[in-house]
Amino acid sequence: MAEDGVDDTKLIKKKKHKHKRKGKHRQIQQEEGHDHAPPSIPGVNLSLNKVAFLLGAYLALGTVCFFLVQDQITGKKTNGILDSMYFCVVTMTTVGYGDLVPDTKFAKLLACVFVFMGMFLGGFALSKAADYIVEKEVTMFVKAIQVHEAFDPDQMLTDAAEESDKLKLKFLIVLAVIVLHVIAGIVVLIVVEDMNFVDAYYCVCCTITTLGFGDKSFTTTGGRIFAVLWILTSTISLAQFFVYLVELFTESRQRQLVDWVVHRKLTVQDIEIADLDNDNVVSPAEYVVFKLKEMGLVNEQLIMNVMEGFKTLDVDNSGTLTANDLSNLSKLMSRR
Numbered sequence: 001m002a003e004d005g006v007d008d009t010k011l012i013k014k015k016k017h018k019h020k021r022k023g024k025h026r027q028i029q030q031e032e033g034h035d036h037a038p039p040s041i042p043g044v045n046l047s048l049n050k051v052a053f054l055l056g057a058y059l060a061l062g063t064v065c066f067f068l069v070q071d072q073i074t075g076k077k078t079n080g081i082l083d084s085m086y087f088c089v090v091t092m093t094t095v096g097y098g099d100l101v102p103d104t105k106f107a108k109l110l111a112c113v114f115v116f117m118g119m120f121l122g123g124f125a126l127s128k129a130a131d132y133i134v135e136k137e138v139t140m141f142v143k144a145i146q147v148h149e150a151f152d153p154d155q156m157l158t159d160a161a162e163e164s165d166k167l168k169l170k171f172l173i174v175l176a177v178i179v180l181h182v183i184a185g186i187v188v189l190i191v192v193e194d195m196n197f198v199d200a201y202y203c204v205c206c207t208i209t210t211l212g213f214g215d216k217s218f219t220t221t222g223g224r225i226f227a228v229l230w231i232l233t234s235t236i237s238l239a240q241f242f243v244y245l246v247e248l249f250t251e252s253r254q255r256q257l258v259d260w261v262v263h264r265k266l267t268v269q270d271i272e273i274a275d276l277d278n279d280n281v282v283s284p285a286e287y288v289v290f291k292l293k294e295m296g297l298v299n300e301q302l303i304m305n306v307m308e309g310f311k312t313l314d315v316d317n318s319g320t321l322t323a324n325d326l327s328n329l330s331k332l333m334s335r336r
Contacts, residue, residue, distance in 0.1 A: 055232075058121060062088030062114050072107035075100035078221040086224045092118030093235045095207055098214030122239075164251050171244040178241055181208065181234040188230075189216075192223045208234045 066073065066084040076099045077083050087100045091114050102108040182204050189200035195216065203216035218227040266274075274282045274290035282290075292298045313321055315328040 054121065058092060058114075058117060059085065059088055062092070065110060065114070069102075069104075069107045069110060072102060072104040073100055074103040076219045078219075078224055082221065082224055082228070085228050086218070088114065089228050089231050090212070091115050092121070093231055094118065094122075094210045095212040095231060095235075096210075096214065097212050097217035099217045099219060167244065167247055167251055171241075171248055174237060174241045174244055177237045178208070178234070181230065181237060185230060185234065188223060188226050189218075192220055192226070193218060207231060208238050210235060 063081065063085045066087050067080055070077075070080050070084060073083075073087065083100060089095075090097055090100070091111060094115065102111045182201075185204040185207070186197065186200040189195045189203055190197065193200075195203065199216055205211070206213050206216070218224045270290070271282055274286050276286050276289065289298070289303065293300075293303075310321070313325055313329060315325045315332070318325075
């Protein structure tokens with residue numbers, strides 16, 4: 001090892017031979033069915049089916065509730081069920097045209113409940129979008145370490161470039177979808193709602209951005225049938241557009257991160273800092289923790305909290321966790 005620096009790969013490979021027997025033993029356990037992969041963290045990746053279920057449940061409940069109080073809602077009405085669904089969509093997306101408004105205290109309170117539920121669904125979707133961006137950056141970082149261990153560093157940079165191209169393609173697709181929504185909205189408003197081009201474009205922009213001034217809206221039966229689906233898909237598409245836009249802004253930084261991880265040289269001082277147990281050897285776990293701290297993804301307090309949890313589970317104080325530790329911990333908890 002050179003005094004001024006050492007390649008990252010050497011640090012990762014240093015203890016590989018120590019884990020070889022454990023890896024073979026674990027493989028045997030898996031073949032025998034004794035070792036099971038831990039469950040994934042719930043709620044990190046919601047499937048499209050679950051999202052569709054939540055949205056469908058909200059719309060169904062809102063439609064039923066507003067239909068039952070339709071006499072307490074005033075404005076330009078067409079059909080009871082259609083108006084109820086239309087009012088629910090306009091409320092959930094916070095468009096709020098004002099062409100249908102609650103007129104009694106009970107209807108106003110009901111509208112307040114559903115607008116907060118709609119905002120909760122929107123905030124939930126935004127949080128998942130933020131999780132997606134952060135998780136992708138962390139995944140790219142960890143993948144860079146793993147790939148660097150076994151493959152040519154240039155391959156990792158090539159993969160990052162391919163991911164960038166895929167992201168740009170998704171961005172362009174969503175942009176095209178938004179343009180189609182704008183065109184479709186303008187056409188329907190001109191043909192069905194009998195608006196001129198400027199008013200139609202103005203109404204489309206106010207709707208997609210959820211501005212909803214209310215001076216222009218869908219007032220006919222055909223227009224509201226179109227609006228129920230169009231408002232949902234157009235506002236969702238715009239939100240997805242901004243997610244990809246933010247991801248594009250961070251993409252260059254992510255590529256710089258990959259390049260930094262792949263080519264970064266560690267100094268002797270870095271190794272001393274990474275050696276948490278002071279055994280003069282940096283294990284893969286210590287290396288990963290060091291890199292995460294260097295990236296600012298974890299801090300000392302978080303590491304201390306995790307270590308406290310480890311010490312709690314390590315009942316026999318052996319410095320490692322085994323099935324016996326968990327069994328003994330369960331016995332201790334049952335005695336209490």
